[in-house]
Amino acid sequence: MKQGWWSLLLLLALLPTMDVRGENIARIDRIQPLALEQQAGQRAGLFSERRFDDGGATVRVIGNGEWRLEPTPGVREPLLVFYHPYTARVTVLDEAEGTPRRRDIFSADLDPQYSRRALVFPLQGDGPVYVKVEGARYPLHVSVESGPSYAVADLWHVRLVLPAIGVVLGVSLAVLLFWAVLRERVYLLYAGAMLFQLLYALCSYGEAYAWPGLSLLARFGAQGIWGTGTLATILLVYLWLDYAGLRRVAPRLAWLVRVVGAYGCGLTLLLLLLPWPADKAWFPDIANALFLLTNAIALVTLVVAWRRGQRHAAYVLIAWVPLLVFTMTRALRFSAGERAEPWLEYGLPWVLAFTAVVLALGLADRMLTFRRERDRAKAHAERDGLTGVLNRGGIEHRLDWALIERQREGIPVSLLFIDLDHFKQVNDRHGHALGDACLRAVTRVISQRFQYGDQLGRLGGEEFVLVLAGVELPAAVRFGEEVGERIRRDCASVEGVPVGVTASIGAAHARDGDTVTSLIARADHAMYAAKRAGGDRVVGEDALSVPSHTTKAPEGAPVD
Template identity: 60%
Template sequence: MSKRWLLVGTWCLALLCSAHAQADGIVRIDPLAADSGSTAKQHAGIFAERDFIADPDTPSVIGNGQWRLQPAAGIDQPLLLVYHPYSARVSVQGPGLAKPVTQTLFDRDLDPQYSRHALVFPLLSDAPVDIKVEGARYPLQVAVVPRTRHIAHDLTQVRILLLSVGVLVGVSLTVLLFWAMLRERVYLLYAATMALQMLFLLCSYGEAYALPGLRALAAFGAPGIWFIATLSTMAAVWMLQDYAGLRLRVPRLSRAMRWVGIYIPALVLLLLVAPWPARKEWFPNVGNALFLLTNALAITALYRAWRRGGRHAGFILIAWVPLVFFSTARAIQLSMGIPVEPWLQYGLPLVLAFTAVVLALGLADRMLTFRRERDTAQQHAERDWLTGVLNRGGIEHRLDWAVLNTRREGMPLSLLFLDLDNFKQVNDCFGHALGDACLRAVVRLVSEELQYGDHLGRLGGEEFVLGLPGADSTRAIAMAEHLRLKIQAQCEQVEGVPAAVTVSIGVTQCNATDTVATLIKRADKAMYIAKHGGRNRVATLEAAAV
C-alpha cells in the first residue's frame, strides 16, 4: 500500500512540474519482435523496476528492445534525437541513414558540433528507421526535428551551462582562497561540494566526456555518474553540518543526516566499486532513495535550526530548496519517460549557480558574524567594566603601537597621567557608589575632549592615562590644564553631592628611547610632583628640573 501511494505521489509531482509533450516529428513508433537477448523490461531510475508499454497516442518514448520509427514528412535536414541516454546503447539503421550507427553517451567520437544532452542521428529522408536500445534504465525520449532548430536549442543550452559553470568555478575558487587564508574547514567543504556538484552536472548533461581533462571519466560509464552523484551528496551533508551548526542546534536530526547522507552512502559506494556483487543495477534505486531521504532530513533539520535562531540555516534553506526541487523533478521525469521541459532542463544549471552564490553570501555573512563576535569579545577583554574606557592591558597595547609609530614616523607623542585628588576621602565620606559615579563623571568629561587617535585608559583605582599621538609637550600641557579646570568646575557636585572632585595631572613627552613602561613611569613621577605641589595642578618633569 505504501509503495502504491509513493508512486501516486511521484506521478502527481511529475504532472505538476511538466505536461506531456506531443510527438515531435514522429508519425508512429512500433515495437519489433524481441530477440532472445532483448527485453521490454525497464528499470525505473527512482524507485523500482516497472513494465514499459509504448503509448500509441504519444509516439515519442522508447525503452529497451527494438523499435521501428516513422519520421514525419517534410522536415528539413531531419535529425533523430535520443534524449538523456545515460547508460543506454542506441543503434539505428534503415534506408533513412547512410549506414548503421551505434552510439552511447560515453563515446569519444560523437559529432562535436552538437552537445551531448541527446544522441544525434542525421536522417537522409523520411523513410522508417529501426532503433535498438540496450542497457537503458528508464524510458528514453525521442524526437525528429530540423537541424536548424536543434542547433538553436543546443546553443542555448550550452550557453546556459557555460554561464553556470563559470559562476560555480569563480565562486568556488574565491571561497577556496578564503580557506587557504583562514584554514576554516567549512570553506574547504563548500569548495569541494560545489566542485562535485559541477562535475555531476557536466556528467549528467554529457559535456564532461567532451572536455579534454574529463574524458577519462567515460571509461567508468553510468556507474561513474552514480559515484559522483553520491559523493557530492555526502560532501553536501558534511558541509551543511558545519555551515548551519546542525550538530549543536538539532543533534538528533544531525545524527540521522550523517547516517543516511554519509555513512550508509559510503558503504554503498564501497559495494559499487567492489567486485561483489557483480551486478550493479540495484545502485540507482538505493542511491536515489538515500538522496530523497537525505534531502528530506536536511530540509527538516535546517528549518528547525532556523526556527531556533540559526541565521545561516536560513541562507541554506533559500539556496538548497530550489536545487532539491529541480533535481528531484528532473530525476522523476526522466525515470518515467516524461519529457523534460526547457524551463527544467535549462533551469537546473542556473539554480545550481544560484545555490552557489547564495551559499557564498551566507559564508560571507558567517565571516562577518564571527568577526563581530571576536571584536566584541576583544573589546570586552580590553575595557574597564566600570568606566567603559580601556583597561590597563588595553591602554598599554594602544600605547605600544603609538610608541612604535612615533619612532617610525617621527611624530610627537605625549602622555597625561591623571589622578583624582583625595579620592579615598570621597569613598569614606560618601560611599563607594558615589566614588564610582565620580570616576564615571571624570571619564565623561575627558572623553568629550578626545580627538581621533587619542587613547584614554584606567590603570586602576583613581588613576588614568591619556595618550595624545601627534601632540608635543606644549600642546599636551595646554590640554591637561583645560581638563583640570573643566573637571574642577563641573565635578564640584556629583549626583547632587558636594564631592568637589579635582585632579592632579603629570605630563611627559615620548623620547627616542622610551618604552610604554618608561613613558608611564615618567608621567607618574610628574603627577606626584603635582600632588606634592598642592594637588589640583599640572606638572612636568622638565619644569621640575628647571
C-alpha cells in the same frame, strides 16, 4: 536577495518560449518482444519494472529493446535525436546508410558541433530507421529534427547553460581561495560541495566528457556519475552541519543526518568502488533511497534549527529547497516518461547557480557575525567594567600601536598620567558607591568633552592615562591644563554631593627607543612631581619644578 528571486523567475518565465523541438516521427514500432524487455529488467529510478507499449503515432518515448522508427518525409537535413540519454547506449541503423552507429554520452567520437545533452544521428533519407536501446534507466525522448533548427536550439542550450556554470565555478573557486587563507573547514566544504554538484550536473548532461581533463571520467561510465553524485551528497551533509551549526542547535537530528547522509552514502560509495560485488545495478536504487531519506531528515533539521534562532539555517533553506525541488521534479518526470520542459532543463543549472550565490552570501554574513562576536569579546576584554574606558591591557596595547606608528610614520606621541587628588578621603567619607560615581564622572568629562574616549585608559584605582597621538609635549601640557580645569569644574559635585574632585597630571613625550613601560614611568614621575607641588596641576617631564597652576600647597602638605 529579492532581486535574485525575481531574476530567476523571469528566466523561468521566458524559457518555455525557447523550445523549438519537433517530433517528425510518423510511427514507432517495437521489434524486440515485450517478454525480452522484461527479462532485461527495464527499470526507471526508484520505480519497478516499466513497460513500453507499442507507440503508434502518438508515443515519442522508447525504452530498452529494439525499435523501428518511420520519420516524417520532407524534413530538411534530418537528425534523429535522443534527448537526455544519461546511461543509455543507442545503436542506430539507417537503411540508406547501411552501417550501424552506436553511441552514448561517454563516447569520444560524438560530433563536436553539438552539445551532449542529446545523442544526434544524421539520417540519409526518409526510410525506416532501426534503433536498439540498452542500459536505459529512464525512457528516452526521441525526435527527428531539422538540422538547422536543431543547431539553433542547441546554441541556445549552450548560451543558457554556460553562464550558470561560470557562476557556480567562479564563486566556488573564490570561496576556495578564502579557505586557502583562512583555513576554516566550512569554506572547503562549500567549495567541494558546489564543485561536485556542478560536476554531477555536467556528467549527467554529458558535457563533462567534452572538457579537457574531465574527459577521463568517461572511462568510468555510469559508475562515475553515480559516485560523483554520492560524494556531492556527503559533502552537502557536512556543509549543512557546519554552515548552519546543526550539531549545536539540533544535536539529535544532526546525528541522524550524519548517520544516514554521510555514513550511509559513504558505505554505498565504498561498495561501488570495490570490485565486489561485480554487478552494480543495485546502486542507483539504494543511492536514490538514501538521497531521498537524507534530504527529508535534513529538511526537518534545518527547519527546527531555523525555528530555534539559527539564522544561517534560513540561508540554507532559501538556497537549497529550490535546487531540491528541481532535482526531484526532473527525476520524477524522466521516470514517468515525460519530456523535460525548457523551464526544467535550463532551470536546473540556474537554480544551482542561485544556490551557490545565496550560500556564498550566507558565508559572508557568517563571517560578519563572527567578526562582530569577536569585536564584542575583544571590547569586553579590553574595557574597564566600572568606567567603560580601556583597561590596563587595552590602553597599553593602544599606546604600543601609537609608538609603532611614531617609529614608522614619524607621528609624535604624548602621554598624560592622571591621578585624582585625595580620592581615598572621598571613599572614606562618602562610601565606595559615590567613589565609583566620581570615577565615572571623570571619565565622562574626558571622553565626552575632548572626544578621546578610545585613547583613555584606567590603570587601576584612581589612575588614568590619556594617549595623545600627533601631539608634542607643550601642546600636551596645555591639553592637560584644560583637562584638569574641566575636572575641577564639572566634578566639584557628583550626584548632588560636594566632593571637589581634582587631579594631578603628568605629561611625557615619546622618545626614540621608548617602550610602553618607559613612557608610562616618565609620565608617572611627572605626575608625582605635580602631587608633591600640591596637586591640581600639570607638570611636564621637561620642567618638573615648574607647576602650571598658580595654586600651591603649603609646605609639608600630604601627598596621596
